[in-house]
Amino acid sequence: MQWETVIGLEVHVQLATRSKIFSGASTAFGAEPNTQACAVDLGLPGVLPVLNEAAVAMAVQFGLAIHAEIPEVSVFDRKNYFYPDLPKGYQTSQMYHPIVGPGVVEISLDDGSTKRIGVHHAHLEEDAGKSLHEDFHGMTGVDLNRAGTPLLEIVSDPDLRSAKEAAAYLKAIHSIVTYLGISDGNMAEGSMRCDVNVSVRPKGQEAFGTRAEIKNVNSFRFVERAIEFEVERQIELLEDGGEVVQETRLFDPERGETRSMRTKEQANDYRYFPCPDLLPVVLDQAYVDHLRGNLPELPAEKRERFQSELGLSAYDASVLSATREMADYFEAVKDVCGDAKQAANWVQGELSGALNREGLAINDSPVSARQLGELVARVMDDTINGKAAKQVFQALWHGEGESADAVIEAKGLKQVTDTAAIEAMIDQVIADSPAQVAQYRDAPVEKRGKMIGYFVGQVMKASRGTANPQQVNALLKEKLDALC
Amino acid sequence: MHDKTLRELADALGAGEFSSRELTQYLLGRIDRLDGDLNSFITVTFEQALAAADAADAARARGEAGPLTGLPLALKDIFCTQGVKTSAGSRMLDNFVSPYDATVVEKLAAAGTVSLGKTNMDEFAMGSSNENSHYGPVNNPWDLAAVPGGSSGGSAAAVAAGLVPAAMGTDTGGSIRQPAAFCGITGLKPTYGRVSRYGIIAYASSLDQAGPMARTAEDCALLLNAIAGHDLRDSTSVARGVPDYTAELDAPLSGLKIGLPKEYFGEGLDPAVADTVREAVRVYESLGASVHEVSLPHTHYAIPAYYVIAPAEASSNLSRYDGVRFGHRCDAPADLIDLYKRSRAEGFGEEVKRRILIGTHTLSEGFFDAYYKKAQQVRRLIRQDFLDAFEEVDVLMGPASPTPAFDLGAKKDPVSMYLQDIYTIAINLAGIPGISVPAGFVGGRPVGLQVLGTHFAEERLLNVAHRFQQATDWHLRRPAFAEENA
Numbered sequence: 019m020q021w022e023t024v025i026g027l028e029v030h031v032q033l034a035t036r037s038k039i040f041s042g043a044s045t046a047f048g049a050e051p052n053t054q055a056c057a058v059d060l061g062l063p064g065v066l067p068v069l070n071e072a073a074v075a076m077a078v079q080f081g082l083a084i085h086a087e088i089p090e091v092s093v094f095d096r097k098n099y100f101y102p103d104l105p106k107g108y109q110t111s112q113m114y115h116p117i118v119g120p121g122v123v124e125i126s127l128d129d130g131s132t133k134r135i136g137v138h139h140a141h142l143e144e145d146a147g148k149s150l151h152e153d154f155h156g157m158t159g160v161d162l163n164r165a166g167t168p169l170l171e172i173v174s175d176p177d178l179r180s181a182k183e184a185a186a187y188l189k190a191i192h193s194i195v196t197y198l199g200i201s202d203g204n205m206a207e208g209s210m211r212c213d214v215n216v217s218v219r220p221k222g223q224e225a226f227g228t229r230a231e232i233k234n235v236n237s238f239r240f241v242e243r244a245i246e247f248e249v250e251r252q253i254e255l256l257e258d259g260g261e262v263v264q265e266t267r268l269f270d271p272e273r274g275e276t277r278s279m280r281t282k283e284q285a286n287d288y289r290y291f292p293c294p295d296l297l298p299v300v301l302d303q304a305y306v307d308h309l310r311g312n313l314p315e316l317p318a319e320k321r322e323r324f325q326s327e328l329g330l331s332a333y334d335a336s337v338l339s340a341t342r343e344m345a346d347y348f349e350a351v352k353d354v355c356g357d358a359k360q361a362a363n364w365v366q367g368e369l370s371g372a373l374n375r376e377g378l379a380i381n382d383s384p385v386s387a388r389q390l391g392e393l394v395a396r397v398m399d400d401t402i403n404g405k406a407a408k409q410v411f412q413a414l415w416h417g418e419g420e421s422a423d424a425v426i427e428a429k430g431l432k433q434v435t436d437t438a439a440i441e442a443m444i445d446q447v448i449a450d451s452p453a454q455v456a457q458y459r460d461a462p463v464e465k466r467g468k469m470i471g472y473f474v475g476q477v478m479k480a481s482r483g484t485a486n487p488q489q490v491n492a493l494l495k496e497k498l499d500a501l502c
Numbered sequence: 503m504h505d506k507t508l509r510e511l512a513d514a515l516g517a518g519e520f521s522s523r524e525l526t527q528y529l530l531g532r533i534d535r536l537d538g539d540l541n542s543f544i545t546v547t548f549e550q551a552l553a554a555a556d557a558a559d560a561a562r563a564r565g566e567a568g569p570l571t572g573l574p575l576a577l578k579d580i581f582c583t584q585g586v587k588t589s590a591g592s593r594m595l596d597n598f599v600s601p602y603d604a605t606v607v608e609k610l611a612a613a614g615t616v617s618l619g620k621t622n623m624d625e626f627a628m629g630s631s632n633e634n635s636h637y638g639p640v641n642n643p644w645d646l647a648a649v650p651g652g653s654s655g656g657s658a659a660a661v662a663a664g665l666v667p668a669a670m671g672t673d674t675g676g677s678i679r680q681p682a683a684f685c686g687i688t689g690l691k692p693t694y695g696r697v698s699r700y701g702i703i704a705y706a707s708s709l710d711q712a713g714p715m716a717r718t719a720e721d722c723a724l725l726l727n728a729i730a731g732h733d734l735r736d737s738t739s740v741a742r743g744v745p746d747y748t749a750e751l752d753a754p755l756s757g758l759k760i761g762l763p764k765e766y767f768g769e770g771l772d773p774a775v776a777d778t779v780r781e782a783v784r785v786y787e788s789l790g791a792s793v794h795e796v797s798l799p800h801t802h803y804a805i806p807a808y809y810v811i812a813p814a815e816a817s818s819n820l821s822r823y824d825g826v827r828f829g830h831r832c833d834a835p836a837d838l839i840d841l842y843k844r845s846r847a848e849g850f851g852e853e854v855k856r857r858i859l860i861g862t863h864t865l866s867e868g869f870f871d872a873y874y875k876k877a878q879q880v881r882r883l884i885r886q887d888f889l890d891a892f893e894e895v896d897v898l899m900g901p902a903s904p905t906p907a908f909d910l911g912a913k914k915d916p917v918s919m920y921l922q923d924i925y926t927i928a929i930n931l932a933g934i935p936g937i938s939v940p941a942g943f944v945g946g947r948p949v950g951l952q953v954l955g956t957h958f959a960e961e962r963l964l965n966v967a968h969r970f971q972q973a974t975d976w977h978l979r980r981p982a983f984a985e986e987n988a
Contacts, residue, residue: 057602063703064600064604064700106821158838289862289866291870296737
């Protein structure tokens with residue numbers, strides 16, 4: 019039987035506010051346990067929450083970025099359950115009236131096409147603390163630094179049909195929140211976490227199959243792997259005549275498999291009710307319009323502009339607009355060198371290669387956009403050839419010079435275009451290579467083209483890479499053919 | 503010194519008749535001598551009180567005395583007080599020393615008042631007799647066999663017995679007004695949002711409100727001046743200017759329209775209490791007020807609605823007492839669930855557990871709409887009843903409680919205890935202010951007249967109560983217990 023996969027994602031995005039959603043404590047990552055938890059975060063008797071306006075603004079910005087409805091009124095509810103890292107015995111969240119209504123996220127697929135994925139809603143909530151099970155000799159430690167960190171939970175419609183689409187959707191969300199600057203999007207530090215709802219159904223069937231929810235899948239790669247495993251598990255189960263149970267499962271990245279955590283019967287009754295300590299959030303139109311007016315250019319718009327205005331391919335436009343840092347870097351290189359295609363080639367080629375080798379983010383690149391732009395400009399105005407350009411790039415990468423021009427000057431890499439000088443070098447090479455010249459002369463005419471490579475290499479070597487390769491080629495051919 | 507009002511004590515301090523230290527020492531001595539019979543205090547803060555009195559005397563010497571500087575008072579043990587045990591009357595918090603001050607505590611300290619300690623109360627403010635305290639019941643100074651009312655029973659008894667001139671209480675369904683009535687003092691529950699709830703241990707967040715308990719309406723006005731106002735730490739506190747609540751105390755009452763809700767004079771009301779209230783209303787008529795019968799048709803839904811909403815909020819508010827970070831923790835828990843179960847089973851008393859169970863049930867899947875949502879709809883109707891009535895009249899009057907103080911141990915059945923709050927509970931659901939004023943005695947036990955106003959009508963209520971106290975002397979009567987031990 020042919021099966022169709024149906025996936026919905028719940029993405030928890032940690033908002034980049036300075037203080038927590040309901041208290042003034044800092045949200046910075048990595049402090050000593052429990053040093054960033056104030057009386058409110060600790061849930062001491064008598065404390066009250068006060069909503070952080072910055073979190074509201076960020077949630078609304080996200081809503082505007084996905085063209086969502088922004089309801090005038092949203093309400094915080096309490097989700098009641100006991101857990102040691104949940105200090106109040108409830109999580110303050112938004113169950114019935116979320117801050118962001120239905121919207122749309124556009125994802126790009128490998129074939130260059132795009133697909134629109136519905137966002138059901140997005141709501142604000144507070145994060146819990148962390149339970150630490152190591153280092154406490156059979157006991158559990160509780161760190162409440164993270165308790166009260168603002169989260170935006172973005173709930174998709176069940177519109178995703180493959181692991182690849184799910185990963186693309188997650189990337190699109192990542193790209194939107196980092197473009198907006200409302201999250202650092204750091205998945206390793208837990209700034210983006212994902213719960214995945216997966217079900218399968220016979221192709222053509224309208225009704226959804228029974229779904230499993232996979233909790234806490236925390237990287238793009240894991241999302242794909244968890245879904246692939248889960249889809250296979252469910253199909254196998256069904257084809258063997260079994261049934262999928264509605265349950266919560268956990269992804270084990272080490273084994274690459276999902277395991278049952280609890281079934282529907284064991285599910286909590288969270289007893290949601292409106293939080294009486296917080297007033298409903300009422301957004302007036304002027305406030306929303308102000309945020310709308312100040313939205314930055316978003317990835318989809320940027321991708322479109324890179325194609326239509328800069329003439330980049332769909333692929334290049336997509337890669338270069340994937341993150342705001344990448345796009346900003348690329349545009350800076352382009353502005354300095356004046357050529358979008360050259361800039362795109364260098365950023366995706368030499369620069370990305372070097373960054374990947376060293377595991378660096380583009381913001382940590384040792385070569386600045388200005389330096390790279392100037393380097394590209396020198397290639398374009400024939401000051402250096404491509405080979406020398408790579409040397410200049412390496413020198414800049416290792417901090418051996420302030421600018422491309424300085425490196426070119428210091429290393430004497432300025433391209434030699436003086437015909438007489440090149441001819442002199444060619445003559446010397448020919449004189450030093452009697453055996454190769456003899457072979458060349460004896461070879462059939464159609465094979466000579468390949469053999470010329472040896473001589474070009476020698477001349478370039480003699481020029482320490484500075485000779486203009488086109489000129490070398492042309493002059494060499496002329497001189498060698500004259501000997502035949 | 504023990505039977506003077508705050509205003510009189512302030513004048514005496516100002517005239518140099520005695521110092522705040524002398525006054526404080528005198529009252530601490532009375533507490534030491536008399537409170538064994540009352541049990542109105544859970545914690546007496548001798549050292550902090552004397553230090554605060556000295557600071558107040560020094561401020562006065564520098565010419566920096568305000569209207570409350572150096573005046574002693576007590577705080578219900580529900581106000582978090584830095585460095586002082588704050589128990590909420592519960593075994594659960596017997597070991598809890600608050601690391602911070604409630605906003606009310608902070609404001610009273612800034613006004614120069616001197617807190618003598620923390621008063622007894624029904625556990626987590628759940629009760630109408632103060633019999634639900636982990637620290638034992640409180641005796642009513644008018645008759646030691648009687649309850650002082652609750653939940654602010656310790657505050658009411660301490661004021662009535664002349665241990666302090668005033669005390670702070672909280673009122674979720676009548677917890678200031680009913681004990682004030684039972685103990686023959688004046689108690690004001692302000693409009694919801696008038697006083698910050700920050701640092702007040704929560705019972706039912708949408709109903710809790712702090713207010714003053716004192717001998718006179720004038721003293722309540724002085725205290726409300728100090729504690730009212732918007733607080734950035736409490737989103738439900740209202741950003742609205744605070745008038746001088748003493749400014750209109752003497753305004754004449756001619757033309758005042760008084761409404762008597764017919765539902766407040768029906769079945770269940772002690773006829774002698776009804777007569778006392780009618781007598782008080784006649785005093786108002788003699789002061790130029792007119793009397794009108796009004797109806798609050800949804801009155802009989804108030805108790806059922808309250809006992810859905812308040813326990814629902816309480817069941818969630820009390821979830822933080824889990825034995826993990828503070829409060830009672832059971833010995834040698836076998837595992838996490840055992841820790842939760844035993845810590846809470848041991849730490850909470852019977853009535854608290856009952857309300858947690860009720861609240862948990864009413865919020866549960868499948869019951870939420872039938873209970874919680876319905877109760878919220880009823881709440882809106884009750885509120886509308888009051889708003890409609892205040893279209894017709896300026897204030898409403900009635901009894902604060904259907905009977906005078908009952909005997910300790912007299913009400914065994916929780917529902918009969920809940921019915922105690924029939925005249926007070928709707929006021930919290932509506933969020934309006936109410937004040938209880940001494941209006942007479944039945945069987946030697948005080949009776950309170952309750953005066954209600956629309957939202958933020960505290961100035962008017964205090965004026966109406968003050969004029970009554972200018973015309974009567976019920977508020978000047980002192981229990982023999984206080985006088986014999988003068």
